[in-house]
Amino acid sequence: MTRATTRKAEAGGEDQAAVPRRLLSHATKLFAKKGFDRTSVQEIVEAAGVTKGAMYHYFGSKDDLLYEIYARVLRAQTEQLEKVVSSEAPLRERLRSAASDVVVSTIDNLDDNTIFMQSMHQLSVEKQKAVRAERRKYHERFRTLIEEGQESGEFRADKPADVIVDFFFGSVHHLGSWYRRGGALSARQIGDHFADLLLAALRPE
Amino acid sequence: MTRATTRKAEAGGEDQAAVPRRLLSHATKLFAKKGFDRTSVQEIVEAAGVTKGAMYHYFGSKDDLLYEIYARVLRAQTEQLEKVVSSEAPLRERLRSAASDVVVSTIDNLDDNTIFMQSMHQLSVEKQKAVRAERRKYHERFRTLIEEGQESGEFRADKPADVIVDFFFGSVHHLGSWYRRGGALSARQIGDHFADLLLAALRPE
Amino acid sequence: MTRATTRKAEAGGEDQAAVPRRLLSHATKLFAKKGFDRTSVQEIVEAAGVTKGAMYHYFGSKDDLLYEIYARVLRAQTEQLEKVVSSEAPLRERLRSAASDVVVSTIDNLDDNTIFMQSMHQLSVEKQKAVRAERRKYHERFRTLIEEGQESGEFRADKPADVIVDFFFGSVHHLGSWYRRGGALSARQIGDHFADLLLAALRPE
Amino acid sequence: MTRATTRKAEAGGEDQAAVPRRLLSHATKLFAKKGFDRTSVQEIVEAAGVTKGAMYHYFGSKDDLLYEIYARVLRAQTEQLEKVVSSEAPLRERLRSAASDVVVSTIDNLDDNTIFMQSMHQLSVEKQKAVRAERRKYHERFRTLIEEGQESGEFRADKPADVIVDFFFGSVHHLGSWYRRGGALSARQIGDHFADLLLAALRPE
DNA sequence: AATGAATGAGCCTTCATTCAT
DNA sequence: CATGAATGAAGGCTCATTCAT
Numbered sequence: 001m002t003r004a005t006t007r008k009a010e011a012g013g014e015d016q017a018a019v020p021r022r023l024l025s026h027a028t029k030l031f032a033k034k035g036f037d038r039t040s041v042q043e044i045v046e047a048a049g050v051t052k053g054a055m056y057h058y059f060g061s062k063d064d065l066l067y068e069i070y071a072r073v074l075r076a077q078t079e080q081l082e083k084v085v086s087s088e089a090p091l092r093e094r095l096r097s098a099a100s101d102v103v104v105s106t107i108d109n110l111d112d113n114t115i116f117m118q119s120m121h122q123l124s125v126e127k128q129k130a131v132r133a134e135r136r137k138y139h140e141r142f143r144t145l146i147e148e149g150q151e152s153g154e155f156r157a158d159k160p161a162d163v164i165v166d167f168f169f170g171s172v173h174h175l176g177s178w179y180r181r182g183g184a185l186s187a188r189q190i191g192d193h194f195a196d197l198l199l200a201a202l203r204p205e
Numbered sequence: 206m207t208r209a210t211t212r213k214a215e216a217g218g219e220d221q222a223a224v225p226r227r228l229l230s231h232a233t234k235l236f237a238k239k240g241f242d243r244t245s246v247q248e249i250v251e252a253a254g255v256t257k258g259a260m261y262h263y264f265g266s267k268d269d270l271l272y273e274i275y276a277r278v279l280r281a282q283t284e285q286l287e288k289v290v291s292s293e294a295p296l297r298e299r300l301r302s303a304a305s306d307v308v309v310s311t312i313d314n315l316d317d318n319t320i321f322m323q324s325m326h327q328l329s330v331e332k333q334k335a336v337r338a339e340r341r342k343y344h345e346r347f348r349t350l351i352e353e354g355q356e357s358g359e360f361r362a363d364k365p366a367d368v369i370v371d372f373f374f375g376s377v378h379h380l381g382s383w384y385r386r387g388g389a390l391s392a393r394q395i396g397d398h399f400a401d402l403l404l405a406a407l408r409p410e
Numbered sequence: 411m412t413r414a415t416t417r418k419a420e421a422g423g424e425d426q427a428a429v430p431r432r433l434l435s436h437a438t439k440l441f442a443k444k445g446f447d448r449t450s451v452q453e454i455v456e457a458a459g460v461t462k463g464a465m466y467h468y469f470g471s472k473d474d475l476l477y478e479i480y481a482r483v484l485r486a487q488t489e490q491l492e493k494v495v496s497s498e499a500p501l502r503e504r505l506r507s508a509a510s511d512v513v514v515s516t517i518d519n520l521d522d523n524t525i526f527m528q529s530m531h532q533l534s535v536e537k538q539k540a541v542r543a544e545r546r547k548y549h550e551r552f553r554t555l556i557e558e559g560q561e562s563g564e565f566r567a568d569k570p571a572d573v574i575v576d577f578f579f580g581s582v583h584h585l586g587s588w589y590r591r592g593g594a595l596s597a598r599q600i601g602d603h604f605a606d607l608l609l610a611a612l613r614p615e
Numbered sequence: 616m617t618r619a620t621t622r623k624a625e626a627g628g629e630d631q632a633a634v635p636r637r638l639l640s641h642a643t644k645l646f647a648k649k650g651f652d653r654t655s656v657q658e659i660v661e662a663a664g665v666t667k668g669a670m671y672h673y674f675g676s677k678d679d680l681l682y683e684i685y686a687r688v689l690r691a692q693t694e695q696l697e698k699v700v701s702s703e704a705p706l707r708e709r710l711r712s713a714a715s716d717v718v719v720s721t722i723d724n725l726d727d728n729t730i731f732m733q734s735m736h737q738l739s740v741e742k743q744k745a746v747r748a749e750r751r752k753y754h755e756r757f758r759t760l761i762e763e764g765q766e767s768g769e770f771r772a773d774k775p776a777d778v779i780v781d782f783f784f785g786s787v788h789h790l791g792s793w794y795r796r797g798g799a800l801s802a803r804q805i806g807d808h809f810a811d812l813l814l815a816a817l818r819p820e
Numbered sequence: 821a822a823t824g825a826a827t828g829a830g831c832c833t834t835c836a837t838t839c840a841t
Numbered sequence: 842c843a844t845g846a847a848t849g850a851a852g853g854c855t856c857a858t859t860c861a862t
Contacts, residue, residue, distance in 0.1 A: 019846085035326055037242035041832060052833080053848050062832065118323055121240055156405070163390070163398050170379025171372045178371050185368070193368050200361070201406040224821095246857060257858085258823050267857065429842095445736060447652035451836060462837085463844050472836065528733055531650055566815070573800070573808050580789030581782045588781050595778070603778050610771070611816040634825085656853060667854080668827050677853065827859080838848080 020058045022048045024072075027065045032111035036066060036119040066119060067127050073112040074134045077105060081141055091154060092199065095145050099168065099198050100191035106175050107187035114176040139165050146202070155202040168198050225263045227253045229277075232270045237316035241271055241324035271324060272332050278317040279339045282310060286346055296359060300350050301400045304373065308396035311380050319381040344370050351407070360407040373403050430468045432458045434482075437475045442521035446476055446529040476529060477537050483522040484544045487515060491551055501564060505555050506605045509578065513601035516585050524586040549575050556612070565612040578608050635673045637663045639687075642680045647726035651681055651734040681734060682742050688727040689749045692720060696756055706769060710760050711810045714783065718806035721790050729791040754780050761817070770817040783813050 026047040030039040041062055045055050059065050084098045106113050120131060143165045149155035171194060179190065231252040235244040246267055250260050264270050289303045311318050325336060348370045354360035376399060384395065436457040440449040451472055455465050469475050494508045516523050530541060553575045559565035581604060589600065641662040645654040656677050660670050674680050699713045721728050735746060758780045764770035786809060794805065 035242070037240070038327065040830075042830090051848055053835085053850095054846075056833070057846060057848095118326070121323070122243065159398050159402065160390075163395065164402070166379065166383050167376045167399060167402055170377070171375035173379055173382075174371065174375030177378075185365075190368065193364050194372060197364065197369070197372055197406040200408065200410075201402040203405065203408075205405075245855075247855095256823055258860095259821075261858075262821065445652070447650070448737065450834080452834095461844055463839095464842075466837075467842065528736070531733070532653065569808050569812065570800075573805065574812065576789065576793050577786045577809060577812055580787070581785035583792075584781065584785030584788055587788075595775075600778065603774050604782060607774065607779065607782055607816040610818065610820075611812040613815065613818075615815070655851075657851090666827055668829095668856085669825075671854065672825060672827095823860105823862080825860095825862105827857105829856095831855080832853095834852080835850095836848105839844105839846095841844080841846105 019048070019050055019054060023050065023055055023058065024065065024068060028069055028111050028115065031066065031069070031119060032114045036062075036115070036122050063122075063124055063127065066115070066123060067131075069112055069115060070120070070123075070131050071134075073109060073116065074131070074138070076109075077102065078134070078138050078141075080105060081138060085141055085145060091145070091149050091152070095149070096195045096199060098142065098145065099195035100188070102172055103175065103191035103194050104187045106172055107179055107181075107190065110176055110179065110181075113173065117173055117176060139169065142169075149202065153204065156204045158205075164202070167201075168194075224253070224255055224259060228255065228260055228263065229270065229273055233274055233316050233320065236271065236274070236324060237319045241267075241320070241327045268327075268329055268332065271320070271328060272336075274317055274320060275325070275328075275336050276339075278314060278321065279336070279343070281314075282307065283339070283343050283346075285310060286343060290346055290350060296350070296354050296357070297404065300354070301404060303347065303350065304400040304403050305393070305396035307377055308380065308399050309392045311377055312384055312386075312392035312395065315381050315384065315386075318378065322378055322381060344374065347374075354407065358409065361409045363410075369407070372406075373399075429458070429460055429464060433460065433465055433468065434475065434478060438479055438521050438525065441476065441479070441529060442524045446472075446525070446532050473534060473537065476525070476533060477541075479522060479525060480530070480533075480541050481544075483519060483526065484541070484548070486519075487512065488544070488548050488551075490515060491548060495551055495555060501555070501559050501562070502609065505559070506609060508552065508555065509605035509608050510598070510601035512582055513585065513604050514597045516582055517589055517591075517597035517600065520586055520589065520591075523583065527583055527586060549579065552579075559612065563614065566614045568615075574612070577611075578604075634663070634665055634669055638665065638670055638673065638680065639683055643684050643726050643730065646681065646684070646734060647729045651677075651730070651737050678737075678739055678742065681730070681738060682746075684727055684730060685735070685738075685746050686749075688724060688731065689746070689753070691724075692717065693749070693753050693756075695720060696753060700756055700760060706760070706764050706767070707814065710764065711814060713757065713760065714810040714813050715803070715806035717787055718790065718809050719802045721787055722794055722796075722802035722805065725791050725794065725796075728788065732788055732791060754784065757784075764817065768819065771819045773820075779817070782816075783809075 023044065027039070027044045030043055030047060041052060041055065044065070045052050048055075055065075059068070080101060081098055084094060084101060087094060087097075089097070120128060123131065139162075143161045146155060146161045146164055150157040150161060175190070185193075228249065232244070232249045235249055235252060246257060246260065249270070250257050253260075260270075264273070285306060286303055289299060289306060292299060292302075294302070325333060328336065344367075348366045351360060351366045351369055355362040355366060380395070390398075433454065437449070437454045440454055440457060451462060451465065454475070455462050458465075465475075469478070490511060491508055494504060494511060497504060497507075499507070530538060533541065549572075553571045556565060556571045556574055560567040560571060585600070595603075638659065642654070642659045645659055645662060656667060656670065659680070660667050663670075670680075674683070695716060696713055699709060699716060702709060702712075704712070735743060738746065754777075758776045761770060761776045761779055765772040765776060790805070800808075
């Protein structure tokens with residue numbers, strides 16, 4: 001966990017960003033590219049232009065670095081979902097937005113997402129629990145939306161809501177292994193396709 | 206790759222199975238449980254009850270072990286899909302079967318699937334290519350099925366077939382991170398739910 | 411070595427004692443409990459409730475802390491012995507007092523004694539010399555007492571006086587590894603037993 | 616703990632002695648000279664002319680090395696005491712021999728003894744327990760000898776036997792901090808002096 | 821076909837100390 | 842007086858792989 005925050009000037013570009021931020025950002029890139037285990041602390045600090053000692057001043061361990069990355073993503077996604085869910089729009093619109101948005105934000109943070117999928121099991125059991133708990137909360141909020149529609153008859157009710165949630169988030173989490181920036185479709189286009197497919201799958205028969 | 210085969214198991218239990226098979230099977234369990242990097246060759250040979258020398262007699266490297274596991278799964282799944290696709294059943298039935306079957310076989314080999322998802326990027330680039338090529342072939346066969354339906358008007362045509370394939374296989378590959386044996390739903394039930402959702406999503410509007 | 415002294419404690423508890431004293435006292439406890447090398451400067455300053463900078467303000471190094479502890483104990487013990495030796499009491503009484511007193515004061519400062527025994531060799535060679543010199547002076551004063559008795563015929567003369575001194579101080583220095591406060595015998599009782607044993611061992615045959 | 620033993624030829628001198636033995640012997644010298652914490656594994660393996668990997672092949676940790684040294688000494692001393700104690704000689708002679716012998720063997724293995732005194736507390740708590748237990752057994756056997764004499768009236772009974780044991784072993788354990796080979800007195804001479812002093816201290820008043 | 825001792829490179833982490841503020 | 846970020850050097854340990862037997 002971050003032991004300190006800094007208030008260094010952030011004008012001038014990456015190289016002058018606060019040390020912890022720089023560490024986090026380079027660690028993210030490297031973890032995504034080579035995997036957590038294959039990335040050495042040495043590589044991280046070299047990329048960030050600091051020394052090992054500096055890293056251990058801010059983060060308790062290599063694990064902590066990973067955990068911070070997770071926590072940041074989870075926080076951001078949860079916040080966003082919260083906003084969409086609690087809006088005034090009709091149910092179908094709220095679900096469509098939530099679905100499309102989570103795709104877009106996943107693509108925008110493809111590295112974090114990749115790490116998430118590949119390295120979670122390398123965290124200490126304790127931290128894994130914390131991460132899973134947060135994730136579960138996220139899924140549950142999404143599920144609530146679906147259940148709401150099942151009760152009102154807007155969505156088919158012959159499939160358990162949690163199976164649908166896992167069905168959809170599987171697709172989302174998998175984006176990292178095939179989506180490439182600069183391809184034919186933009187993040188939003190993928191998001192809309194996915195949202196359409198989800199809503200179509202949910203239409204009552 | 207296996208350099209040799211051994212005399213048949215002398216009937217009895219796992220313990221007497223051929224050495225390469227025993228190594229592969231224990232490696233699979235350990236990789237799934239702890240990840241490829243976190244599993245040492247020592248652990249594998251101890252679990253399999255052989256020595257390091259023996260392992261290096263049959264497999265060229267730790268990497269090879271992983272590759273063998275992949276190859277086995279890919280071969281099995283490809284064969285199965287081939288069978289379904291080339292049957293005489295109507296298109297919708299063939300797609301439904303293919304979808305449901307891949308879910309069931311993924312669940313039946315959950316460990317292999319988990320390893321697949323988590324450790325592929327730890328293979329040498331060369332072997333990754335081989336694996337990816339095989340996987341692509343698999344996806345393509347599946348895509349063909351969908352395109353067939355889009356051309357005939359049975360399936361909606363406003364979504365690119367490959368987006369649909371990725372959408373669906375995301376769900377499948379993700380099974381390993383939530384499905385637990387002994388839960389409320391059987392492998393086949395999940396398979397049928399997933400197949401239904403896919404087909405519903407494909408209905409023309 | 412202490413570079414400065416601070417304003418008197420503002421009355422209250424330990425927490426308000428002068429910073430150097432607090433550092434010394436916590437360092438003593440930690441060194442005795444975990445050994446010099448196993449105790450980090452960080453732990454010491456945390457225990458004392460100050461920062462590293464503060465410690466390095468008062469002490470030149472971690473070594474200095476250890477040296478100060480030694481110096482303090484040595485000074486105290488030497489002073490006390492001096493007092494006893496130069497009293498007017500008969501020789502046997504002076505020796506008995508000196509022996510018993512050194513046991514009691516060793517037990518009273520068990521932590522310091524433990525550190526003394528375990529960590530002396532971790533000091534810089536230079537400081538070790540200073541410590542050893544002081545210790546030798548202490549032993550010599552004790553030895554003089556014994557030689558005096560050997561010359562007068564009160565003590566057996568068939569054993570070198572310095573062997574006797576080492577024999578006795580071995581017992582004393584070893585107290586730290588078995589004596590536990592709250593045991594059956596008080597510090598003074600042990601002191602008297604030890605003194606009795608020493609005097610008995612010295613009786614002419 | 617030693618994971619394996621070797622049966623290499625031992626002709627030719629130290630350099631060709633079995634690897635574990637060579638490691639143990641150099642570790643002993645270094646620990647005695649610089650202390651456990653100040654000695655790096657690197658130094659040990661360099662002195663022994665092997666690589667780190669080799670060391671970790673035979674010993675689980677640096678701790679293990681220390682433990683093996685202890686165990687070896689304890690075993691040897693216990694055996695020797697056993698022999699003396701159970702002889703047919705008169706009590707005073709048995710005690711005299713035991714006392715003198717333990718001094719001689721301590722001096723003969725001065726390095727081991729030094730390590731013993733300085734580094735025991737750096738072992739894992741678990742191993743410390745094992746060592747202490749063995750030590751206690753050793754002391755108890757010695758104490759039995761004294762109690763026997765107290766009951767028969769040969770030795771003074773006004774001092775607890777265990778205080779006497781600690782008094783004497785303090786002297787013995789302390790040998791390492793003052794005895795220097797090549798000094799005026801041989802190991803046996805010191806042993807006899809110590810034994811005499813002990814027996815004199817035990818004479819009934 | 822199999823053993824297991826040995827290698828050698830690399831990894832995560834700790835820590836006393838310095839220094840700008 | 843005091844802070845705490847940063848350094849830089851070690852340190853203990855792991856591990857895939859090789860090789861003589």
